[in-house]
């Protein structure tokens with residue numbers, strides 16, 4: 001099944017992935033990461049909706065997202 005893995009400690013909180021995921025399944029964590037940002041995270045209850053389209057990974061300026069299909 002398609003899914004993504006976000007390296008939360010690389011994330012600088014731009015939220016392009018949150019905005020551009022066509023399935024709207026990425027949200028903002030309530031926990032700071034190691035570099036002081038609230039990172040993006042995959043919504044646990046919506047993770048099965050990922051199509052593996054790679055939009056999030058292509059948008060991410062910090063190459064923090066890997067997509068698996």
Ligand code: SF4
Nearest residue numbers: 011012014015017060
């Ligand atoms: S696009 Fe990358 S840096 Fe921006 S919020 Fe998403 S994971 Fe973080």
Ligand code: SF4
Nearest residue numbers: 021050051053054056
């Ligand atoms: S691969 Fe596509 S559907 Fe899956 S989280 Fe990224 S943008 Fe959303």
